[in-house]
Amino acid sequence: MNMQVTDNSTAFAPPALRKLTDTGLTPVMMRDIVLKTIFRKNVEQISEIAKAVCLPIPLTTELIDMLRDQNLLQATGTLHATSSSEMGFQLTDGGKARALDALSQSEYYGAMPVPLEDYKVQVKRQSIRDIKLTRDMLEASMGHLILPDGLIDQLGPAVGSGRSVLMYGPPGNGKSSIAEGIRAAMGDNIYVPHALAYAGQVITVFDPIVHSPIMATETPEQTSLRRASSKFDTRYLLCQRPTVMTGGELNLSMLDLNYNAVSRTYQASLQLKSTGGVFIVDDLGRQEEPPQALINRWIVPMEVNYDILALQSGEKFEVPFDTLVVFSTNFHPNEIFDQAALRRIFFKVKIDGPNQEQFLKIFAMVAKKKGVPLDEASLIHMLKKKYPTIDNIYANYHPVFLCDQIKAICEFEGIPYQMTPDFIDRAWENLYVREEKIVH
Template sequence: MNMQNTESLAPPPPRDLRSMRLPMVMMRDILLKTIFRKNTNTSSEIAAAICLPVQITQELVDMAREQKLLEAMGTLNANSGNEMGYQLTDAGKARALDALGQSEYFGAMPVPLDVYSEQVERQSIRNIQITRGQLTNAMGHLVLPPTLLDQLGPAVSAGRSILMYGPPGNGKSSISNGIRDALGDRVYVPRAIEYAGQVITVYDPIVHTAVDEVEEDMSSLRRAKRFDQRYVCCERPTVVTGGELSLKMLDLVYNPTARTYQAPLQLKSTGGIFIVDDLGRQEEPPQALINRWIVPLEESKDILGLQSGEKFEVPFDTLVIFSTNFHPNEIFDQAALRRIFFKIKIDGPSQEDFLKIFAMVARKKGMPLDEAALVHLLKKKYPTIDNIYANYQPVFLIDQMISICEFEGIPYQMSPELIDRAWGNMFVKDEKIVK
């Protein structure tokens, strides 16, 4: 998606206080808390801190002045562009401290949940159309059977759930990352959203990659004013979880000290991809995890709960990729399987593809190929494991031989003897340990 399309998806800046659709008292208190915490003085400084246009910020400042919570300090020096400076009155300081006691949140004004829902619809992952070329380019470093792309393409374009299953070590994680790379466009992530007077922070620098617009275009300052600064322009997010995933991680995170909420992982991944790797290795059984996803996957909405016990709906616009080494029938009932839209088996490579991968890895790592070593590998070693090939094995074997060569102080090379030594580290001999 090009920059023009990204701009057309941008959330427009609010026009006035009324169009903010936030409680006036909440906006005023966030203004006071921000001035108190950040020690900002001028309207333009305050506007930058609360991520609102200067004219709306000025409306808030004027309202606080009428309520005797702010007072003008007179004109500041030339460094401030001769802007009027403001400071909290004693009543304003008292109100700021009282408000901080109720919630420590200050800074960017939150986006109301219903306004954010409209933005999610505009930039929905289900609006993306992935071409075969895009997917092939993103998977270029992998040797995959052509039929696999036939299955993956429609699955990614649909923006629906995908279950990838098959024996370990065949690139399910790499394929998931390739899908992420194929998306390639941007979304707007709110710094925080508001529901029922509660603030939920969403933007997370660990999950979200902000786009550095200065490098993109010299007119970035002009463009910055074109979208609501309460959002951050980011690459489509990707959240990857593995054996550590628990049901609790899918709930709102409440900070009792700050009295604020943090969005759960699946809300942070809105507009992007949520990868559940190694399904079946978590503490909770896979069936319990999939049951938690049933409503979001079917209805494109998730249900979260506040500390008060109140439940509310948030948009669920995420491509969920489940990856497992188990057969689906072993870990799910049929009702759960019906709700996963695409089921794709990722098998080990054929002997021909295995050799292609082996040659590609050897070339990349500077390891010369040796015919006798390859014949020994295919005729002597693989028959001992029923000729079952896996995508991870070429990298493993070549890295082992490189380590041996470096230890022995000899040039990189492969031979039947080095193959045997490398093979010995790939599998553990099945034997009883006498204690």
């Protein structure tokens, strides 16, 4: 999708680390993560170790010197000709013992985490509530959709405010596509930490399923130089604003920290991963949890902009809640929510099916895309004979469904794609199942 979006990610970049104390981490935590990383990843040279723990080379060198002083690391005595004649390092017996002891407490290794308090500051810098979304940006992201009149007028202020949105209406009219368009309209990038540190625990945040890093094209020399003197804190990755999309599989446990008892590590909750982006709850009402229970879980975070999570120890702590939550449901809101919940969802937008004129536009566009020539007699047959049987209720998904059915019929009959009243009848048989009693 070609969209002109102003990306101010450099303006709110997390400041580069100049000294070890800038990390906000204890020497013991940094020591243990370096030892575990060398042990698990089998990295030897300072440039490799720096890349693995996401620290600048000068700071990594300081840590290596500290580990050598503590007799946990030793030089291998060999220079690697392949990489600027760097000295290699390996764990001493004491270093291996310390690494194994640290791994028994937590399997986490790799990127140095960002302290939670520092992350809160970064979230404010790149808040989704500060995003400048224009009509042109929203229309560009939804240009492939034929939308009901006035929908952009309603959606624009809702999305631009970074507040919660409830989209409701009959099924098959593009609520999911509109939710995706909202995400695409965001356009700019934010900084996502590999992991967070709180109370001595590490919580992994970066998730390749949710986060899409912006890969810079650089030469190896530029990459090496960037790691030596980066313009931002390399414990973060520059990513597109994230989108978490869930459907019927969503349950309340996904909104809490996920603790792995085997590796003794924490993974961020779904909404923590969506910080700075969009959380789409599709098909609300199809989950095992009642919709009211799900919405109750979000009510306080949506109002106060922070969420409460808990460690295994039971200790509770605050994390930022900087997320545009988009709820999408086929039910009428009054059926699934009480008035208190509805009051707290800032925008309610009804997504209706198309009228006959819009439906024909969609049908013509879909048929052209699918390579099915339009036939006037078939269209009149469909509008006069078929739609009256369902009270002339049109849905956005009907054209795709019917055209795919017609293509399958033509392929089976061994004839070029074509539309006939008979083929419309045969396709319609699969669109709706007749009400009848099955005798067993």
